[in-house]
Amino acid sequence: MSSSLDALLAMLYRQLKRWWSARSRVIMTVLNPLIWMVFLGLGWGGIFSSQNIPNIPGLSDIPAMAEVIRKAIDSYFKQTFGGVSYVTFMVTGIAVMTAFMGSFISGISVIWDKQFGFLKETLVAPAPRSVIITGRIVGDSIVTTLQSMIIVLLSTVLTSELILTNIPLAMAYVFIASLGFTSLGVVLSLRFSSMEGFQMVVNLLTMPLVFMSGVFYPVTSMPDWMKALTVFNPLTYAVHSVRYWLVGSSTGFNYMNPWTDLAILLGFTTAALSLAVRAFKKATLED
Amino acid sequence: MSDIIVVEDLVKKFGDLVAVNGVSLKIRKGEVFALLGPNGAGKTTTIHIISTLLKPTSGKVSVAGYDVVRSPDQVRKKIGIVFQDPSLDNQLTGYDNMYIHGRLYGLRGRELHEKIVKLLDLVELKDFTYKKVMYYSGGMRRRLEIARSLLHEPEILILDEPTIGLDPQSRARIWEYIRFLKKSYDITILMTTHYMDEAEELADRVAIMDRGKILAMGTAEELKSMLGHDVIYVTLNNDNGDICHFFNFTKSCRSLGGGKIELVVDNASRALPEVFRVVEVHGLRITEVSYRRPTLNEVFLHLTGRELRDSGESHTTPVLARRRWM
Ligand SMILES: Nc1ncnc2c1ncn2[C@@H]1O[C@H](COP(=O)(O)OP(=O)(O)OP(=O)(O)O)[C@@H](O)[C@H]1O
Ligand SMILES: [Mg+2]
Numbered sequence: 001m002s003s004s005l006d007a008l009l010a011m012l013y014r015q016l017k018r019w020w021s022a023r024s025r026v027i028m029t030v031l032n033p034l035i036w037m038v039f040l041g042l043g044w045g046g047i048f049s050s051q052n053i054p055n056i057p058g059l060s061d062i063p064a065m066a067e068v069i070r071k072a073i074d075s076y077f078k079q080t081f082g083g084v085s086y087v088t089f090m091v092t093g094i095a096v097m098t099a100f101m102g103s104f105i106s107g108i109s110v111i112w113d114k115q116f117g118f119l120k121e122t123l124v125a126p127a128p129r130s131v132i133i134t135g136r137i138v139g140d141s142i143v144t145t146l147q148s149m150i151i152v153l154l155s156t157v158l159t160s161e162l163i164l165t166n167i168p169l170a171m172a173y174v175f176i177a178s179l180g181f182t183s184l185g186v187v188l189s190l191r192f193s194s195m196e197g198f199q200m201v202v203n204l205l206t207m208p209l210v211f212m213s214g215v216f217y218p219v220t221s222m223p224d225w226m227k228a229l230t231v232f233n234p235l236t237y238a239v240h241s242v243r244y245w246l247v248g249s250s251t252g253f254n255y256m257n258p259w260t261d262l263a264i265l266l267g268f269t270t271a272a273l274s275l276a277v278r279a280f281k282k283a284t285l286e287d
Numbered sequence: 288m289s290d291i292i293v294v295e296d297l298v299k300k301f302g303d304l305v306a307v308n309g310v311s312l313k314i315r316k317g318e319v320f321a322l323l324g325p326n327g328a329g330k331t332t333t334i335h336i337i338s339t340l341l342k343p344t345s346g347k348v349s350v351a352g353y354d355v356v357r358s359p360d361q362v363r364k365k366i367g368i369v370f371q372d373p374s375l376d377n378q379l380t381g382y383d384n385m386y387i388h389g390r391l392y393g394l395r396g397r398e399l400h401e402k403i404v405k406l407l408d409l410v411e412l413k414d415f416t417y418k419k420v421m422y423y424s425g426g427m428r429r430r431l432e433i434a435r436s437l438l439h440e441p442e443i444l445i446l447d448e449p450t451i452g453l454d455p456q457s458r459a460r461i462w463e464y465i466r467f468l469k470k471s472y473d474i475t476i477l478m479t480t481h482y483m484d485e486a487e488e489l490a491d492r493v494a495i496m497d498r499g500k501i502l503a504m505g506t507a508e509e510l511k512s513m514l515g516h517d518v519i520y521v522t523l524n525n526d527n528g529d530i531c532h533f534f535n536f537t538k539s540c541r542s543l544g545g546g547k548i549e550l551v552v553d554n555a556s557r558a559l560p561e562v563f564r565v566v567e568v569h570g571l572r573i574t575e576v577s578y579r580r581p582t583l584n585e586v587f588l589h590l591t592g593r594e595l596r597d598s599g600e601s602h603t604t605p606v607l608a609r610r611r612w613m
Contacts, residue, residue, distance in 0.1 A: 003393045010390030018378050117374040125391035126363040
């Protein structure tokens with residue numbers, strides 16, 4: 001129905017406009033991942049490279065041997081990080097992490113709408129509630145995808161190994177994942193009426209999810225119990241696919257490829273979105 | 288179809304609390320109808336049911352011929368509403384708040400733009416069109432909300448305490464808009480208020496509501512004529528309920544409790560000497576006496592034994608909504 005489309009666009013416009021009208025906050029959302037990228041990326045980057053390996057006493061007498069060891073170490077690191085330097089590896093993960101965190105946080109604004117009353121304005125409009133909340137989620141996801149893209153573009157200062165022509169494809173994956181994570185944020189925020197409760201859950205949930213997704217280190221070198229959890233983390237597939245497109249090689253478990261990633265992400269997002277719609281309908285029906 | 292809103296036996300319970308307890312009313316097309324009552328009377332709850340935000344526990348409500356439960360979307364198209372609590376997006380400009388509202392109601396393009404400009408001009412916010420709402424004063428926000436509620440040209444305008452928390456000047460301005468709308472548009476206005484002067488000034492008909500029930504309904508004149516011409520209030524030092532038979536010369540006598548008695552008479556200045564005499568003859572003492580031309584406040588006092596202004600204690604617009612959702 002065209003009136004539903006109008007309502008969807010109205011909500012989308014609102015989310016984008018809010019983001020744009022708070023430009024100073026936009027800088028903040030980019031600054032945080034940038035700090036991770038620069039310090040963690042460059043800091044660890046030096047360790048994961050044969051350049052900085054000190055001379056082993058005695059080995060310098062046999063230059064050929066030293067060269068072989070150096071090569072072996074280099075190739076080990078390259079293999080671990082998908083054929084690229086650690087900075088490149090991590091930067092691609094951070095791009096996804098930015099979208100993930102941003103999506104979750106945008107769930108908070110549902111609480112604010114509730115508290116500051118704008119919600120009522122949308123509820124008396126002649127548009128289905130499912131459309132209202134979907135418009136919101138899509139708008140927020142566009143915002144987080146844009147933030148993620150800014151990170152990718154900024155990261156080209158740190159690395160020249162990214163396949164720039166694949167950025168749009170990678171961003172399509174980021175967008176799909178963002179829809180899912182924003183939906184989850186909405187579901188959570190509707191469960192908690194107080195901000196404190198929500199903040200706590202967000203912190204307790206997001207950090208472990210980030211660490212168990214392969215943002216900072218490959219999933220394949222994790223302990224078995226962590227690997228087992230990683231498999232159920234949708235973020236893993238977002239990180240894997242985005243890295244696949246931006247770097248050109250696969251750094252996950254054997255069954256992972258852009259198609260399985262896409263299927264899993266689509267499944268996750270569909271489920272999360274319908275949960276969000278359900279939660280929203282229920283929360284606004286009241287008593 | 289001259290009744291545009293029909294409410295029949297409406298009941299709304301929140302758990303054990305009965306917020307609306309059997310309300311029936313009919314609002315005629317084109318009139319200004321005011322629900323007058325103190326805090327907690329159930330005015331907002333009634334409004335929220337009429338505007339499809341709440342589901343009734345029982346009873347029937349139809350708006351412009353559509354049932355609020357069965358065809359909420361049809362009802363929503365017909366109404367524009369200004370909520371008691373603020374419902375603007377403070378981070379956005381006045382224009383954007385209007386624009387988003389327009390899009391939500393299917394307006395677009397040049398037509399939408401022109402309507403926004405015209406309405407912002409009407410409520411004297413032209414100079415603040417592109418300022419963020421967070422920099423607006425309380426009165427300006429209220430005016431923006433009124434402009435927004437008119438954007439999609441609703442048949443029915445619902446105003447829930449339109450002047451709550453505003454200074455006298457801002458109140459006067461909003462009264463002006465309401466009068467203007469009534470005169471210039473073919474619109475029905477349903478408003479709630481706990482200011483009796485507001486109801487008396489603006490409404491064609493008033494329903495007095497208290498504790499979930501409508502106690503009386505009619506024009507302000509009709510309601511006041513329930514009390515006759517003048518009302519005398521006498522407070523005696525003796526709280527003996529059975530004093531009314533002393534005052535058989537008055538049109539009516541009612542004990543309001545605490546020794547306070549309400550006497551309805553044709554002419555207070557003539558009746559007062561007789562009241563004093565009767566009290567003295569019976570060896571009682573008057574601690575307080577006053578008489579008034581009845582206003583809606585006296586009508587409320589007559590109906591409930593409480594003053595409307597007492598129950599409507601200081602009440603300002605809360606920054607955060609009081610309730611969880613609505
Ligand atoms: N969502 C809710 N949950 C529980 N109780 C509620 C809810 N909404 C209203 N109530 C209760 O219902 C009663 C009627 O409230 P309502 O807001 O309709 O009164 P009102 O006439 O609008 O008063 P006011 O002048 O304060 O706005 C009050 O006792 C209130 O506490
Ligand atoms: Mg109210």
